[in-house]
Structures are given as structure tokens and as C-alpha cells.
Amino acid sequence: MKGEQCWKxxxxxxxxxxxxxxxxxxxxxQPVLENVNFSLGRGEALAIAGPNGAGKTTLLAAIAGxxxxxSGVVRIFGHPPGRHLCLGYLPQRSxxxxxxxxxxxxxxxxGRVGRAGLLRRFTLEDRxxxxxxxxxxxxxxxxxxxxxxxxxxxxxxxxxxxxLAQEAQILLLDEPLAGLDVPAQEGLLGLLKELAGxxxxxxxxxxxxxxxxxxxxxxxxxxxxxVALGDPxxxxxxxxxxxxxxxxxxxxxxxxxLLALGxxxxxxxxxPQK
Amino acid sequence: xxxxxxxxxxxxxxVRALLAATAASAACAVVGTFVVLRGxxxxxxxxxxxxxxxxxxxxxWHRGSRSSVFYWALGTGVVTALAxxxxxxxxxxxxxxxxxxxxxxMFALGIALISTARGYAVDLVHFLFGNxxxxxxxxxxxxxxxxxxxxxxxxxxxxxxALATFDPVFARTLRLPVNALRYILLVLAAVTVxxxxxxxxxxxxxxxxxxxxxxxxxxxxxxxxxxxIAMLAGILSGFWGLYLSYYVGIxxxxxxxxxxxxxxxxxxxxxx
Numbered sequence: 001m002k003g004e005q006c007w008k009x010x011x012x013x014x015x016x017x018x019x020x021x022x023x024x025x026x027x028x029x030q031p032v033l034e035n036v037n038f039s040l041g042r043g044e045a046l047a048i049a050g051p052n053g054a055g056k057t058t059l060l061a062a063i064a065g066x067x068x069x070x071s072g073v074v075r076i077f078g079h080p081p082g083r084h085l086c087l088g089y090l091p092q093r094s095x096x097x098x099x100x101x102x103x104x105x106x107x108x109x110x111g112r113v114g115r116a117g118l119l120r121r122f123t124l125e126d127r128x129x130x131x132x133x134x135x136x137x138x139x140x141x142x143x144x145x146x147x148x149x150x151x152x153x154x155x156x157x158x159x160x161x162x163x164l165a166q167e168a169q170i171l172l173l174d175e176p177l178a179g180l181d182v183p184a185q186e187g188l189l190g191l192l193k194e195l196a197g198x199x200x201x202x203x204x205x206x207x208x209x210x211x212x213x214x215x216x217x218x219x220x221x222x223x224x225x226x227v228a229l230g231d232p233x234x235x236x237x238x239x240x241x242x243x244x245x246x247x248x249x250x251x252x253x254x255x256x257x258l259l260a261l262g263x264x265x266x267x268x269x270x271x272p273q274k
Numbered sequence: 275x276x277x278x279x280x281x282x283x284x285x286x287x288x289v290r291a292l293l294a295a296t297a298a299s300a301a302c303a304v305v306g307t308f309v310v311l312r313g314x315x316x317x318x319x320x321x322x323x324x325x326x327x328x329x330x331x332x333x334x335w336h337r338g339s340r341s342s343v344f345y346w347a348l349g350t351g352v353v354t355a356l357a358x359x360x361x362x363x364x365x366x367x368x369x370x371x372x373x374x375x376x377x378x379x380m381f382a383l384g385i386a387l388i389s390t391a392r393g394y395a396v397d398l399v400h401f402l403f404g405n406x407x408x409x410x411x412x413x414x415x416x417x418x419x420x421x422x423x424x425x426x427x428x429x430x431x432x433x434x435x436a437l438a439t440f441d442p443v444f445a446r447t448l449r450l451p452v453n454a455l456r457y458i459l460l461v462l463a464a465v466t467v468x469x470x471x472x473x474x475x476x477x478x479x480x481x482x483x484x485x486x487x488x489x490x491x492x493x494x495x496x497x498x499x500x501x502x503i504a505m506l507a508g509i510l511s512g513f514w515g516l517y518l519s520y521y522v523g524i525x526x527x528x529x530x531x532x533x534x535x536x537x538x539x540x541x542x543x544x545x546x
């Protein structure tokens with residue numbers, strides 16, 4: 001990973017990569033998110049779980065600097081998020097235009113746009129970085145594939161490569177596992193773990209509680225307010241899950257432990273949704 | 275064969291028309307590529323219709339002087355583009371509905387204004403269907419200059435426009451001025467639409483903006499290829515459209531659009 005500089009600001013040593021204090025965001029007078037506090041150091045990974053409408057997407061957007069907090073503070077390496085290029089934000093997949101005529105390499109090169117500057121063409125260095133990023137996510141063989149021909153898992157890997165080409169030091173992923181089959185989900189989480197090992201700070205919103213427990217050492221369980229924060233093995237209990245999911249979750253005690261059957265993807269009628 | 279090409283070139287008005295049609299087609303193809311990829315097709319049509327009241331005011335004001343009408347069209351086009359940008363950003367009504375209401379209304383206003391002039395029918399036909407054969411030397415330089423300018427701006431902002439079109443949310447996280455880019459594209463579309471008005475008129479402008487890029491979309495794998503093919507299709511239809519019009523005796527605007535449509539149909543079986 002290249003130096004410490006992220007566009008305009010030098011990162012002071014010892015500042016957390018991501019710091020959120022007393023974050024509150026409301027929409028039309030209703031709080032979407034409140035009392036959120038946590039901080040993440042370099043190379044740490046945090047899973048953000050909770051039912052639909054719990055504020056996971058809003059939290060990630062606020063950290064990316066796309067949504068303004070109503071009150072509270074978001075700091076990226078000690079600075080407001082609006083001044084950073086080192087945030088790689090992967091919104092939910094449906095938002096990009098997948099029929100756009102571009103190859104995988106074209107899209108990964110887009111990560112270099114912020115660095116190349118206005119009116120400049122991509123340099124050899126830009127292309128080298130893009131190739132390197134493709135190699136890191138294991139997509140180098142698909143570099144010249146048209147993007148609409150990719151599988152869901154390959155699309156996610158390509159977007160991660162784009163963030164790496166951008167030289168992002170913080171990755172924000174909004175439900176990257178949605179629509180992937182289990183091997184693709186596990187492959188992606190494995191890749192994220194590897195990237196965290198290389199010093200990237202990673203925040204992932206996801207629904208799959210079993211995978212949270214297996215791949216993450218920290219989880220933030222949200223339902224507008226934080227319900228629990230910490231080691232999944234300790235904080236994902238019958239009690240906290242009930243608070244977060246309410247009637248949408250069924251808990252079964254089994255021989256190997258607690259089994260949580262969620263309907264997080266499709267809340268029932270009459271279930272409170274914000 | 276040489277006679278076939280040379281014969282119409284003996285007329286200065288034909289040469290000017292040929293150059294104007296080719297340049298406008300090329301510029302439309304380049305800007306149209308981004309218009310099509312952003313799903314703003316409907317907007318191109320709205321823009322053309324909304325320009326009519328401006329044209330009408332200029333027409334009445336200057337008693338039919340053609341080149342002053344051109345500046346009025348340009349001014350109205352740019353103002354309309356900015357207005358569309360503003361509507362799209364804050365409107366509560368769905369964007370296409372809002373556009374439909376406002377611009378059908380503007381179009382009616384334009385026709386109403388023009389119809390107050392005596393003997394308006396001929397001129398109205400020119401606005402609706404173009405009058406490329408009447409492009410004067412001064413008009414021609416203006417058209418060439420505007421088309422060249424538009425293409426240069428697109429080339430300069432190429433990677434930013436591409437990124438903001440493919441993934442606007444990501445573009446915002448790279449701190450690109452996404453809204454400014456949107457307005458720039460709208461203004462570019464307005465300028466190209468105004469130049470194309472001279473060639474094909476209000477009724478057919480949409481085809482110039484959309485059909486060649488659609489052909490490019492069918493055949494190309496990447497954005498640069500799409501633009502190249504769109505430009506080629508645009509230039510071919512602009513150029514040959516004028517010859518077709520000369521030899522077959524049909525309206526030049528219609529001939530250009532028919533050729534563009536023909537090229538699109540030819541490309542259909544080869545889509546990738």
C-alpha cells in the first residue's frame with residue numbers, strides 16, 4: 001500500500017481510520033440512526049447487521065460522506081469524510097448501470113479517475129495499478145470481459161478491484177453478499193479478510209448472521225440505535241437478536257448452539273419497517 | 275461516377291448543406307451516446323420542442339431573419355437545458371411527466387406565436403422539418419464552430435462523463451462534481467440539438483441524437499467503440515442523406531433520418 005497520503009490530508013499517526021461519535025441522522029423528523037458510536041483502527045473489520053430499515057445503508061453513506069449527519073461526528077483518519085479519496089464505497093449492486101459498454105478493466109480504471117485529475121489521460125502507472133488490483137481480487141483472466149457478462153460474485157470482486165485501484169484504505173460495502181450463492185459469499189468474505197490483513201479497514205453491511213459469526217471479530221447490531229457492539233460470539237445472543245429483529249427472527253436452541261432463523265430479507269406484513 | 279458526386283457540388287448551397295449536415299450529425303452522435311446511456315432520450319425530444327417558442331420570438335422580432343433566429347434558438351436551448359436540470363433535481367412529480375407537461379406546453383406556445391405572423395405556414399414547416407439547404411455562409415461557420423466545440427468538450431471530460439454515467443454514486447465518492455457534469459451534458463445536448471434543428475427540424479432531431487448511438491451500442495463492446503461507430507453512422511447518414519435528397523428529390527432532413535434508421539436496422543442482426 002502506498003504512503004499515508006489520501007488526497008488532501010496527511011494522516012496523522014495514531015488516529016483511528018474511522019471514528020463515529022454520537023451520530024444521529026433523521027429524515028422528515030424521524031430518526032433513521034441515532035446514538036451510534038464506534039471507532040476502527042487500520043486493518044480492522046466491522047460487520048454491520050440488522051433488519052431492513054435498521055439504518056445500515058445510511059450509516060455507510062454517512063461514513064462515505066454522501067449523507068450529512070443531523071448531529072454527531074464522522075471522522076476518517078481524523079478528518080471529515082468529504083475530503084477523502086481513500087474511501088472505497090460499494091453501494092448495493094443494483095445502482096450501477098450494468099449495460100454500460102465497458103470491460104472489467106475499464107471499470108477498474110475508473111478507480112483512477114480521482115487521481116488522474118481533470119483533462120488528463122490515464123498513465124501507464126494507472127494501468128499498472130488497475131492490473132495489480134485485478135490480480136489481487138483474482139479477476140485478471142476476465143480483464144477484457146464485458147461487464148454485463150459477469151456473475152454477481154465477479155461483479156462484486158470487480159468493484160472491490162476498482163476500490164483498490166483507487167488506493168482506498170477504507171472499504172465500505174453495502175450488502176455485497178445479496179444474491180450470491182454460498183461459495184461466492186464465502187469467497188468474497190475470504191477476500192475481505194485477506195485485504196484487512198493487508199491493512200485495509202473494512203465495514204460490511206450484511207444479513208447473514210452465521211457468516212458474521214464466522215468471518216468477523218466485531219459486529220455492530222443495529223436497529224436505528226446500536227443494539228450490540230463487539231465480538232459476535234459474545235454479543236449475538238437471543239436477547240440482542242430479539243431486540244434487533246423482533247418477530248422476524250426465530251431462535252432454536254440446538255445441540256451445537258443457538259440457531260437463528262431470520263426473515264431479514266423479506267419482513268412480514270405488519271412488521272415495523274422504517 | 276465522379277459526375278455523380280461532383281454535380282450537386284456545383285451549387286454552393288449544397289456544399290454548405292453537406293458540411294452542416296455532416297458536422298451536426300457527428301456532434302449529435304457524440305453527445306447522443308451519453309444521452310442514450312443515461313436514459314435521457316425523452317429529454318432530447320423535450321429540448322427540441324421547448325426551443326420552438328424561443329425560435330418564434332426571434333422570428334417575429336427580426337421579421338424572419340434566419341441567422342438571428344439561430345441565436346434565439348441557442349439561447350432558449352441553453353436556458354431550457356438548465357431548467358430541465360433543475361426540475362430533475364428537486365421535482366416531486368416524476369421527471370418524465372414533468373418534462374412532458376412543460377414541453378408540450380412550450381411547443382404549443384411556439385406554434386401559437388409563429389401562427390400570429392402572416393404567411394407563417396412555410397416558415398413553420400422549416401422549423402418543424404429543417405431547412406438545411408438554406409444554411410448561409412455565416413450560419414455554416416457557426417454550426418461548424420459549435421459542433422467542433424461540443425466534441426472538444428466531450429473529449430476533454432471523457433473519463434469524468436463516462437464515470438458519472440456508469441456509476442454516479444461512485445463518482446460522488448471520488449468527489450467529482452457530478453451535478454456540474456450533468457448540467458454540462460444537458461447544455462451540450464442543447465447546443466447540438468440547435469445545430470441539428472437546421473438540418474432535420476424539431477420533429478426529427480431526436481433521431482439524430484439517439485439512432486446513431488443506438489447503432490453504436492449494438493455493435494461496440496466498449497465506450498470508445500460505441501462513440502466511433504455512432505459518429506461513423508451519423509456522418510454517413512448526414513453525408514449520403516444530402517445526396518439521397520438531391521437525386522431522389524425528398525426532404526433532406528427526412529433522407530438523413532431514414533439513412534440513420536436504415537443503418538440501425540442493418541446493425542440489428544450483428545448485435546453483440
